[in-house]
Amino acid sequence: MEPLVALPNAGFDAAELLQNITEGRSGDLDWQSGRAFSLVYNAADPTLEALQHDVAGLFLHDNALNPMAYPSLRQMEVDLVAMSADLLGTDSRSGALTSGGTESIFCAVQAARDHARAELGIAEPSILLPSTAHPAFTKAAKYLDIEAHRVPVRNDGRADVAATEAAIDETTALLVGSAPCYPYGLIDPVTELAALASARGLLCHVDACLGGWLLPFWSDLGEEVAPWTFAVDGVTSLSADIHKYGYAYKGASVVLYRDRALLKRQFFSFDDWPGGFYGSATPAGTRPAPPIVGAWATLVHLGREGLVAKARLVHEATKGFLAAIDAVEGFEVVHDPDMSVFMFAASGAPEQRVPVTRAVADQLLGRGWKIDVQQEGIHLMMSPGHVDVVDDFAADLHASVAAARNNAPSPSDPGHRQSYASRAN
Ligand SMILES: Cc1ncc(COP(=O)(O)O)c(C=O)c1O
Known part of the structure; x- marks a missing residue:
């Protein structure tokens, strides 16, 4: 189909359109081929996929903006937070479902910023990141108008605790570690980072967007896993994506807090307009229902044994x-x-x-x-x-x-190449 420059006057026939869309996908990432290494976490599980299609279809048009209108969806969200909290060691009510890792990280940074202003008397808070931390932290800092400083990691690729300590100043509100970081798959020394933060009354976020739904089972396979959950003293918040190694389709992550008071800092409510009371737990207003039911059905279908x-x-x-x-x-x-x-x-x-x-x-x-x-x-x-x-x-x-x-040319045309920029996904 030719690119569109305006809304078509007469609509296209549905069957024709479907064929066009299907043909148009031929150049898209084939995540089921086993040849893709980012963007989609392929569970290779046709039964799970069929279930995901079915439940998405059930809730295609529904809007989770108002949980009171959807008791079933509300319960699924509560369950998702409770399952995540149980797995990672915090209270079942101290978290929220978000659309992905970036939104979870945004929430944690915003909560830390507001906590720093209200409790620590820091008017212009900043955050300290290992150089391997996901760009979502720098993005959050940009949107939230605070500084994010990256501290070079050690030669072994992990966060440098001594250099982080040296970088702390009177504006520092939050220290961050990854479990694991995207570029190298390494878990930062969370115990030491969290101790550093807690000794100074600062917050410590663990970005387990990548590992949150895999590392808990990695030790079942005989691997040694360094501590990274709320079991570590001083970890105050954590992000874990269900749409990565939880195998849900896209649009599901959790942000969790040790203390529900910190979660409340991301809540928003407002009634100073003629449209009635408005409240939300995350930045989004209208929220698609399929990711909620999809994440719930995926985790409940797989269970611990499946994961x-x-x-x-x-x-x-x-x-x-x-x-x-x-x-x-x-x-x-x-x-x-x-x-x-x-x-x-x-x-x-x-x-x-x-x-x-x-x-x-x-x-x-x-x-x-x-x-x-x-x-x-x-x-x-x-x-x-x-x-x-x-x-x-x-x-x-x-x-x-x-x-x-041998300096031989690459077998296929360069159009298939990706840019050298990291996709970080
Ligand atoms: C460690 C880590 N944190 C955060 C993110 C951001 O997650 P999302 O792309 O779901 O927003 C990613 C994505 O790959 C990640 O690997």
């Missing part, structure tokens, strides 16, 4: 891909990951390894692997859908490295 089973597949895929990379001479995983996302690159000094890594990335993209290319390496996120492609990837990685060393 452990998915975690086992993710673990198997991770081990397989790590071994495939390990087998390639001159390539390495840059930091041994704590979970199932990681970066790999050519070995050597940055000026040598970056061009070699990019040449290999081009070869992989040309072979249909939808990898993300970060500033200094290739980023992979493992999901259950990757278990079946380990051998194909290993073979294509070998072929890509050989082709790059």
Whole structure:
């Protein structure tokens, strides 16, 4: 279909339109292929997917703006917060459902800003982030008109507690750690960061958008997981995305607090207009119902056992891909990951390894692997859908490295390439 420059006068026939849309998707990310490594966390579970389609259809037009009008949706939201709080160690009423990690982080930063103004007497609060923290924190700071300072991480890729301590000043309101960070899949030293914050009466947020629904099951698979939940003294808020390793379709995350008083700082109510009382728990007004019912149905359908089973597949895929990379001479995983996302690159000094890594990335993209290319390496996120492609990837990685060393052109046209900017998703 040609691009539209105005609303069509006569509407299109529904069947024709559906065909157009279907054809138009041919260039879109095929997240079910096992060849995509970001954006969609592929549960590889047709029964779950069918359930998700069914429940989304049931609530397609409904609006969760007013929970009183939807007792069923309201209960699902309450359940989602309670299940998350139970898993991560806080009170069942001390959280809210949001549309995603960015909104959860926005809420936590806003609550911290207002807490700092009201309780700590800091008129112009700021937040301290490891350099690996997700851009959503800097975005929140921009929208909330506060400063966000990034502290370089240590050589091992984790937050530098000593440098964070040195960076604290009279404006600091919130320290942040990731569990794990997106670029390297490393868990920051949350115990030490939280202790640093609490000794000074500051808040500490753990960004577990990525790990919130996987790390709790990672230790069931025999992996050691450093502490990162509310079990750590001094952790005051936490974000965990159900639409990542909780396998819900998009639009579901939770922001949780140790103390409900902090949650209340993100609540909004207003009646000084002729339209009646208006209240909301998160920035959104009208809220689509499908993500709520979808997240609820997904978690309740999978249950703990289902999530452990998915975690086992993710673990198997991770081990397989790590071994495939390990087998390639001159390539390495840059930091041994704590979970199932990681970066790999050519070995050597940055000026040598970056061009070699990019040449290999081009070869992989040309072979249909939808990898993300970060500033200094290739980023992979493992999901259950990757278990079946380990051998194909290993073979294509070998072929890509050989082709790059011979300066061979990438097999497919450059239109398939992604930009070198990190997608951070
Ligand atoms: C660690 C981390 N935090 C936050 C986010 C932002 O989540 P969203 O894209 O759902 O807003 C992401 C996304 O990948 C992430 O990996």
